[in-house]
Amino acid sequence: xxxxxxxxKTSGAEGPGALLSVRSLKVGFDTEKxxxxxxxxxxxxxxxxxxxxxVGESGCGKTVTALxxxxxxxxxxxxxxGGEIFFxxxxxxxxxxxxxxxxxxxxISMIFQEPMTSLNPVLTVGxxxxxxxxxxxxxxxxEAADRAVEWLRKVRMPDPExxxxxxxxxxxxGMRQRAMIATALALSPSLVxxxxxxxxxxxxxxxxxxxxxxxxxxxxKMAVLLITHDLGVVHDFADRTAIMYLGRxxxxxxxxxxxxxxxxxxxxxxxxxxxxxxxxEKRLPSIPGTVPDLSxxxxxxxxxxxxPFRQGAIRRYQSGTSAQDDLAxxxxxxxxxxxxxxxxxxxxxxxxxxxxxxAR
Amino acid sequence: MNxxxxxxxxxxxxxxxxxxxxxxxxxxxxxxxxxxxxxxSSHDPNRIDILKILEPPSGAHPLGTxxxxxxxxxxxxxxxxxxxxxxxxxxxxxxxxxxxxGLLAGYYGGKVDSLLMRFVDIMxxxxxxxxxxxxxxxxxxxxxxxxxxxxxxxxxxxxxLVRAETLSLKERDFVAAARAxxxxxxxxxxxxxxxxxxxxxxxxxxxGVAGAILVESGLSFLGIGVQPPTPSWGNILTAxxxxxxxxxxxxxFPGLAIFLxxxxxxxxxxxxxxxxxxxxxxx
Amino acid sequence: xxxxxxxxxxVSVPLLIGISLITFxxxxxxxxxxxxxxxxxxxxxxAEYRERLKAYYxxxxxxxxQYGRWLGRMAVLDFGDSFSADGRKVWDKIRERILVTxxxxxxxxxxxxxxxxxxxxxxxxxxxxxxxxxxxxxxxTGFAIPTFWLALLLMIxxxxxxxxxxxxxxxxxxxxxxxxxxxxxDRAAHLVLPVFLMAFGGLAGISRYMRSxxxxxxxxxxxxxxxxxxxxxxxxxxxHAVRNALLPVITILGLSVPGLLGGSVIFETIFxxxxxxxxxxQGVMSRDYPLIMGILTIGAFLTLLGNILADVGYxxxxxxxxxxxxx
Numbered sequence: 001x002x003x004x005x006x007x008x009k010t011s012g013a014e015g016p017g018a019l020l021s022v023r024s025l026k027v028g029f030d031t032e033k034x035x036x037x038x039x040x041x042x043x044x045x046x047x048x049x050x051x052x053x054x055v056g057e058s059g060c061g062k063t064v065t066a067l068x069x070x071x072x073x074x075x076x077x078x079x080x081x082g083g084e085i086f087f088x089x090x091x092x093x094x095x096x097x098x099x100x101x102x103x104x105x106x107x108i109s110m111i112f113q114e115p116m117t118s119l120n121p122v123l124t125v126g127x128x129x130x131x132x133x134x135x136x137x138x139x140x141x142x143e144a145a146d147r148a149v150e151w152l153r154k155v156r157m158p159d160p161e162x163x164x165x166x167x168x169x170x171x172x173x174g175m176r177q178r179a180m181i182a183t184a185l186a187l188s189p190s191l192v193x194x195x196x197x198x199x200x201x202x203x204x205x206x207x208x209x210x211x212x213x214x215x216x217x218x219x220x221k222m223a224v225l226l227i228t229h230d231l232g233v234v235h236d237f238a239d240r241t242a243i244m245y246l247g248r249x250x251x252x253x254x255x256x257x258x259x260x261x262x263x264x265x266x267x268x269x270x271x272x273x274x275x276x277x278x279x280x281e282k283r284l285p286s287i288p289g290t291v292p293d294l295s296x297x298x299x300x301x302x303x304x305x306x307x308p309f310r311q312g313a314i315r316r317y318q319s320g321t322s323a324q325d326d327l328a329x330x331x332x333x334x335x336x337x338x339x340x341x342x343x344x345x346x347x348x349x350x351x352x353x354x355x356x357x358x359a360r
Numbered sequence: 361m362n363x364x365x366x367x368x369x370x371x372x373x374x375x376x377x378x379x380x381x382x383x384x385x386x387x388x389x390x391x392x393x394x395x396x397x398x399x400x401s402s403h404d405p406n407r408i409d410i411l412k413i414l415e416p417p418s419g420a421h422p423l424g425t426x427x428x429x430x431x432x433x434x435x436x437x438x439x440x441x442x443x444x445x446x447x448x449x450x451x452x453x454x455x456x457x458x459x460x461x462g463l464l465a466g467y468y469g470g471k472v473d474s475l476l477m478r479f480v481d482i483m484x485x486x487x488x489x490x491x492x493x494x495x496x497x498x499x500x501x502x503x504x505x506x507x508x509x510x511x512x513x514x515x516x517x518x519x520x521l522v523r524a525e526t527l528s529l530k531e532r533d534f535v536a537a538a539r540a541x542x543x544x545x546x547x548x549x550x551x552x553x554x555x556x557x558x559x560x561x562x563x564x565x566x567x568g569v570a571g572a573i574l575v576e577s578g579l580s581f582l583g584i585g586v587q588p589p590t591p592s593w594g595n596i597l598t599a600x601x602x603x604x605x606x607x608x609x610x611x612x613f614p615g616l617a618i619f620l621x622x623x624x625x626x627x628x629x630x631x632x633x634x635x636x637x638x639x640x641x642x643x
Numbered sequence: 644x645x646x647x648x649x650x651x652x653x654v655s656v657p658l659l660i661g662i663s664l665i666t667f668x669x670x671x672x673x674x675x676x677x678x679x680x681x682x683x684x685x686x687x688x689x690a691e692y693r694e695r696l697k698a699y700y701x702x703x704x705x706x707x708x709q710y711g712r713w714l715g716r717m718a719v720l721d722f723g724d725s726f727s728a729d730g731r732k733v734w735d736k737i738r739e740r741i742l743v744t745x746x747x748x749x750x751x752x753x754x755x756x757x758x759x760x761x762x763x764x765x766x767x768x769x770x771x772x773x774x775x776x777x778x779x780x781x782x783x784t785g786f787a788i789p790t791f792w793l794a795l796l797l798m799i800x801x802x803x804x805x806x807x808x809x810x811x812x813x814x815x816x817x818x819x820x821x822x823x824x825x826x827x828x829d830r831a832a833h834l835v836l837p838v839f840l841m842a843f844g845g846l847a848g849i850s851r852y853m854r855s856x857x858x859x860x861x862x863x864x865x866x867x868x869x870x871x872x873x874x875x876x877x878x879x880x881x882x883h884a885v886r887n888a889l890l891p892v893i894t895i896l897g898l899s900v901p902g903l904l905g906g907s908v909i910f911e912t913i914f915x916x917x918x919x920x921x922x923x924x925q926g927v928m929s930r931d932y933p934l935i936m937g938i939l940t941i942g943a944f945l946t947l948l949g950n951i952l953a954d955v956g957y958x959x960x961x962x963x964x965x966x967x968x969x970x
Contacts, residue, residue: 067867070870070871072867072870072871074862097876098875101873101874101875102873103873104870104871104872104873105871105872105873105874106873109871109872110868110871112864112867112868112871113864114864117863117864117865118864118865118867118868119865119868120865120868120869120883120886120887121865121887121961121962121963122886122887122890122960122961122962123882123883123886124962131869131872131874131878131882132872132873135872135873135874135875135878136873167962167963169962169963180868183868183872478657478658478661479661481658481661482658482661482662482664482665483665484901484946485658485661485662485901485943485946485947485950486662486665486901486939486942486943486946487900487901487902487904487905487942487943487946488901488905489904489905489906489908489909490901490904490905490908490923490938490939490942490943491669491939493908493923493924493927493935494669494927494935494936494939495669496927497926497927497930497932497935498669498670498932570787574789577789577791577792578789578791578909581789581791581909582908582909582912582924583928584927584928597791597792597795600795601795601913604795604798604799604803605803608799611792611795611796611799612796614792615789615792615793615795615796618789618792619787619788619789619792620787622786622787622788622789623783623784623786623787626783626786626787627783
């Protein structure tokens, strides 16, 4: 198996210089109906200062990946079943909890999807920002409060002194997300994981928040793992983009290359239904069929039931155009990624035979 | 949805829960003893023997004798019949009232609902035990009165439960379909809504019987429940309290019986809840 | 905040009227009204005592007039004269005993809070651990134990066998001769068993409730967010989770008032404590109707007050309500 995900053969960005390198990450959940796999060996990396987009429909495992990196998955029911998460060359998974606390917030921080529910309702916003300083012993309580106000000002919270004394419910979603961003950036971490940072916000606010993130990223020179279902957002912000489907990364490439030459039929479907590839469309387009339940993932390629290549092959075989079912392999084997250019990996049986392996 | 197979599925899940099975076994055990007391003891529960006052447990009297020389085991067996039937009848009354009020409030909504629910709120303001004692003071403590009083002061939880279920059920398609076919209110309520509320009611009823047995024993213990010479677990304990310094067996055994019965009903009730709706497990 | 309290009290007015209607109804539900009762408990229901009743309730008047007069007297805490030999005013009799009952209730509630909350927190944080399982079993046992029986067992153990604790009254016979420290110790010793037993029932329920609200809160996004800042688990639990989980528990504590009051009838009788519960029991035994109705009304009033206090406490603890009223 030459192309096992996670083997360092992949690309320049995944080399030893990577800031974060996730390798063959497998995560399962214990449910009422028995164990369910959520991640089937996810591999990707983020270089220092780089922005990597992680795109997929809801339920594909984007958030699980993010939480796993920070080791924030509730265990049980979640279970990390395999893989490594290297951060600055050190595997985070076996770290003692106390060391992990030093990483969280200081080295890697996270911006959550729902600003409405990810701020504690009984603490003032100022207290919640200041906490990140005191938790890491950066300074005393009083100074932390001052620095919190400074950061609220930096993220352009209106009237920061007053807002710091207010509770989350007194603020709009946009202001809360600004507070979350202030918290996440306060200690200038080298990596920020932004989990759908704008999904829950109004369209006008979304643009402002993305602009703010962009500006902060450049100012602080930090890497960003940007999780979204919005292809427009990754197009504008991400250096590289990974497409997730059913707990796997089906394609990863430099963003420009991915948009110009998508390999995986799922990626092609996503891009094809972007109207004029402009950013007006915020929802992921419809691809025929539905995402299978994670508890009943079929063997073979997870995308096969919705795949135009596979469906075409079945039609050709059934109508007698083709003497044999030339893509029967799709129903039997989960494809492993092949290379289609520098740093461009995709997992598709059809494309591997059509374009030839390692086509550069 | 097939009611029959759902019942079977529930029973299957119930039988896999060891605690629930143990609870059911305890409940069954006491029911059998209450129905056939002569299986265990041939003593007459009311035979007074002044020569055998307050004898500790022995071969002749396995659980000892009380302050009138009566056999404690025989009194407890006959007391089981009283305590269990009070619990059962009282809870049936409570379920009956709660069911009617809950169905009416949930189905009609609006003014009817708010009026009935305010009534529930008001009833909940009274410390139940105060209310029970006050009513007893007026109508006197007979077994039937005790059943009645515990019932009419204990229906509020059931009413709220049934109301909530009815509120959500009446919006469902099958109710709309029944209405479209010209089914009358009574038919919709009793044929379509009521059967679907049975599972939570069963849970409430099982836990409620336990509660009613506790209240009855408390009342009888205070001397304002089941009146001597009729034995009940509670009033045997009264004798235990009066002779606390010399006769531990009078205090220990009846209390243990109440404890085990209540525990049995509680375990069974919780088991039914988990079996009916596994999502609630562990809450 | 003040406006919130006022509004909360105003909302209770219909409930108060409902309470008075029901108390009034209880008197009239007896066959033949409040004086037509054939008595089992008190065979000495004499003609003279019927006359007293008749005069008190104004039974010659129509029902709504009777209710109006009853309500008017209730408003000034005039529950009439006790039927007992001393014939004193019911409110005077209640007043001299209510403090004893209230202080035992408050002590029990404090005990419930101090024990149940940490227990619930620890069970939730260590869900599935040996501690949690033992606590779960204990709670189940606690729910099923008849507390008056537990009272008997503890009296036998600590009072009779070990002789460590007094089992009757609030003070010892030689109380007056004791020095101050001795007096305090004497009172405390008398309170140990009653307060523990009163709290026992609530302990099981509230620790269970605290556990489930903690488990609920721990799943919230803001807890993951707090962890993502690198806060140590201790801070996540106590600073972020417990504060939120306590809010609903405040309400539940308020709702436990009627149970505690009911319990005081049993325990004050068992331990011969001269409180309102014992007075109520004596009233029931001697069919002292004015006294019974008086205490019933006071009990309902206290329950209502408990609910209001709980709501106000909740509002004070939850900034979402506090600031909403201020702004």
